Amino acid sequence: MEPVVTAIRQVPLEHYVALSFILFSIGLTGALFRRNTIIILMCLELMFNSVNLLLTAFSAHHSDPGGQVFVFFTMLVAAAEVTVGLAILVMMKRNVDSVDINQLNRLKG
Amino acid sequence: MQYLFYLFAAISVLSGLFVVTARNPVNSVIALIVCFLSIAGHYILLNAQFLAMVQVIVYTGAIMVLFLFVIMLLNLNNSTEPQKTLLTRIAAVVAGGVFLLTLLAATRQGVEIAAANPADASVGLVSHVGMALFKDFLLPFEVSSVLFLSAMVGALMLGKKEKVAA
Numbered sequence: 001m002e003p004v005v006t007a008i009r010q011v012p013l014e015h016y017v018a019l020s021f022i023l024f025s026i027g028l029t030g031a032l033f034r035r036n037t038i039i040i041l042m043c044l045e046l047m048f049n050s051v052n053l054l055l056t057a058f059s060a061h062h063s064d065p066g067g068q069v070f071v072f073f074t075m076l077v078a079a080a081e082v083t084v085g086l087a088i089l090v091m092m093k094r095n096v097d098s099v100d101i102n103q104l105n106r107l108k109g
Numbered sequence: 110m111q112y113l114f115y116l117f118a119a120i121s122v123l124s125g126l127f128v129v130t131a132r133n134p135v136n137s138v139i140a141l142i143v144c145f146l147s148i149a150g151h152y153i154l155l156n157a158q159f160l161a162m163v164q165v166i167v168y169t170g171a172i173m174v175l176f177l178f179v180i181m182l183l184n185l186n187n188s189t190e191p192q193k194t195l196l197t198r199i200a201a202v203v204a205g206g207v208f209l210l211t212l213l214a215a216t217r218q219g220v221e222i223a224a225a226n227p228a229d230a231s232v233g234l235v236s237h238v239g240m241a242l243f244k245d246f247l248l249p250f251e252v253s254s255v256l257f258l259s260a261m262v263g264a265l266m267l268g269k270k271e272k273v274a275a
Contacts, residue, residue, distance in 0.1 A: 004156055004230035011114045011154070014219055019118045021212040023125055023144075029205025030129035033198055035191040038134055038180060042141050045172065046125055049148050052160075056233075060155040062222075063229040065241040068160055072242065075167055076253045080260035082172050086179045087267035093183050094270075100191040 008060050016057035023050035037092065037099045041085050048078050114154055120147040134185045138176050145169045157233035 023046060030043035052071045059067025089099065096103045120143065127140040145168045152161035231237050242250055 002228075002230070005228040007110055008154075008156055008230075010110050014216070015114070015118075017216055018213060019121070021209060021216075022122055025205045025209035025212070026122070026125040026129060028208055029201055032201035032204060033129055036134060036185070038176065038183075038185065039128075039137055042128060042137060042176065045141065045168075046128060046144065049145060049168070053148055053151055056152055056155055056157050056160055060157060060233060062224045063226040063232045065232050065237050066245070068157055068233060068238050069241050069246050071160055072163065072238070073246075073249060073253060075163060076256070079167060079172060080256050082175060083260050083264045084267065086175060087264040089179060090183070091267050098191070099183065099185060102191070 005063075013057060013061050016054065020050040020054040020057075023047075023053070035100050035102060037089055037101050038086075040101060041082065041089070045078065045082070048074060110154070114151070117147045117150040117154070120144075121151075132187050132190055134180045134190075135177070138173060138180065141176075142169050142173050145173065152233075155233065156230065159233060159235045159238045 027043040027046035027050065030046070031040050034040060034043070052074055055067045055071050055074075059065065059071075092104070093099055124140045124144040124147065128137045128144065131137045131140060145164060149161045149164040149169075152158075152164060
């Protein structure tokens with residue numbers, strides 16, 4: 001089993017950290033950049049996945065299954081969040097006939 | 110091994126950029142599916158076999174298909190796409206870039222963390238993750254089923270047609 005561990009550690013942890021930061025920034029930029037609500041939800045998913053990748057990389061490098069269990073729970077919460085978010089989106093399309101996030105500014109004082 | 114990592118990293122970053130820049134929402138969804146598959150490839154490189162399978166089944170198989178269904182149900186395409194002003198777009202890109210710079214600068218001088226456990230190659234296998242899930246995390250696992258039930262009921266209540274003149 002030792003070759004597997006050395007194979008995992010060939011890629012330094014810093015590169016995983018940098019990759020997930022880049023993916024998180026892309027998701028954040030997208031959430032600010034777009035007005036389409038469904039694209040914003042997809043950018044949220046991208047941010048979720050970058051964090052999942054970071055958790056898994058640390059878990060694999062430090063041989064701790066707790067991190068991977070946490071990723072599993074994150075996926076569960078993401079699935080529940082997407083279900084409710086898309087239901088809200090369908091309701092929004094029905095009520096204001098648009099998917100523009102700027103239509104939802106009625107709470108503004 | 111390392112080349113595969115950089116290949117998957119390039120695929121995930123490029124498809125992530127395409128998600129943000131694509132005009133048509135269907136193209137965005139396809140790019141996001143490619144991104145999630147490449148992240149599943151990263152999981153396999155990290156020997157997290159259980160997570161790789163869950164990523165393919167749950168994310169690309171269930172969540173993205175849900176997105177695709179909603180896009181087709183709402184009939185979204187280029188012509189209905191709302192556009193932001195140029196100033197807001199520049200501000201968004203600058204904010205994201207500055208955020209990335211801050212994160213990278215904060216972690217540039219890395220701190221050496223000693224591994225908490227001795228090296229174990231079987232940590233990402235189904236049996237190992239399953240033991241952790243059903244021994245140490247049994248209560249959160251059961252509570253998450255209640256979360257799913259409430260999400261399902263909430264989605265049904267939100268999706269139901271409202272009565273006219275309530």
